[in-house]
Amino acid sequence: MAGKQNIRHLTLAELEQYLLSIGEKKFRAKQVYDWLWLKPVQHFDAMTNISKDLREKLANNFSFPSITVDTVQHSEDGTIKSRFKTIEGHLTEGVLIPTEERKTACVSSQIGCSLSCKFCATGYIDRKRNLNFDEIFDEVALINKQSLEVYDKKLTNIVFMGMGEPLLNYKNVLKAIEKITSPEGLGMSPRRITVSTAGVAKQIKQLGDDKVRFKLALSLHAPTDKKRHEIMPINDSNNIKSLIEALNYFYQQTKNEITFEYILFNNFNDSLQDADDLIKIYRQVPSDLINLIEYNPIEFAQFTKPSEEKVEAFMKHLEKNRVNVRLRRSRGKDIDAACGQLANKG
Structure with missing residues (x-):
């Protein structure tokens, strides 16, 4: 080789x-x-x-170093998690999330992650290397094949929300999306692809300069710099003000949809004061939506899930203030395939 x-x-x-x-x-x-x-x-x-x-x-x-499926796990809710193996034996994970209307692939962009977010299982794994664009393409092609075999339907959507920070593997992620959307590849519309970032302001602006056509999601997860710093070390070099500026620049250049992702942690970021702080950020960015995400506990972290009542109160407060908000229920929890749980446990 x-x-x-x-x-x-x-x-x-x-x-x-x-x-x-x-x-x-x-x-x-x-x-x-x-x-x-x-x-x-x-x-x-x-x-x-x-x-x-x-x-x-x-x-x-x-x-011809393509990645292969190493193990597959099926959740009782229909979610399928695959562990992929690279040519030299590194492992990474991808998930097929099926609903009636959609078949979504959640794909990884790196082997491990360098960002060390305190609530995410991948953050406790060292980053081994970036995935090459052809390996990212393989992930999508293999999950598409699964979708056809199990559900008799092609993928409708792709989210870069698996292992790793996509914007720290910028060139490979963009080239993979170029191949996925090409008529010579999978021919998927870029509007059906969402790239999720923990917040790399410089690269968010670069996406604007490159006039990308896919959607962008920011993993915010805390509405103040003080709280965000506690759970996401990347906030030290990419504070909320710099991210707001970068997202506005991205929107000016592309007019693409922007979503905020916000995991609710019990007694940390789930008070009505937190909701008010979140609304202030939402009002400063042309964001389409806040995705509230239920927390999925992992063994390394001390966080817990808020009660249903607290989640409901937080959501109602946002709605009352004319915020477009949706609660995203986690899929595949029984096989560690839910948001924040990907850690190659097999």
């Missing part, structure tokens, strides 16, 4: 050039390219309309 170029890092034009150089017809490049992206396979032997001789030449000259 060492020394060989990853075949999926070639453009179609580069593939054409290579095949012409070894005496093959130009149209073969499109056939190979389709196997790489449009009807993705995981090894050269699966390219059935290519001659054995050409398959061998490709295998001798290029690597």
Whole structure:
């Protein structure tokens, strides 16, 4: 494998050039390219309309390091969690979340995470490396295959809310989305893709400059710098004021939807004063929605879930103040597939 170029890092034009150089017809490049992206396979032997001789030449000259499904867990609510293995044996996770109307893939962008958010299981795992764009594409393609096999329906949505911080793997995430939305890939509308960030102000502005077409979600989880600093160390270098400024810039450049994600922790960020502080932030950003998320306990953290009454009171207070708010009930809790629980426990 060492020394060989990853075949999926070639453009179609580069593939054409290579095949012409070894005496093959130009149209073969499109056939190979389709196997790489449009009807993705995981090894050269699966390219059935290519001659054995050409398959061998490709295998001798290029690597094809696709990720594979290591283990699969099925929740009683229909959620499916997959643990994926990279070519060198690293593990990462993705989740298929089915509802009547939607089939959503929750995908990872890194192996582990460097941000150390106190409530998130992935935050307690060291970041090993970024996932390459083709590995992120593999995650989506494999979850799409699961959706077709189990539910007879293709994916309708993708959320980058799995392991890792997408904006700290900026180029690979954008290139993966480019492939996922391309007619030569999965052909999904970028409007059906949401990238969730813990808040990297500089990169949020970069998304604006790059005129991306997907949606953005900010994992806020606390309405003041003091509280956010306690649970999300990234707030030290990306405070709420800088994030508000970055989100406004992003919206000016793209007019794309912005959502706030807000996990409710018992006796930490669930008072009516917290709700008022949250409303102040909401009013400063052209946000479409606040997603209230129920907390899913993890063994490393001391947080607990608020009572249903407290959640209800918090939500009603937001609604009374004309905030568009939705309570997101967690799926896949019984298999550690819910928000904040991905930790490769298998």
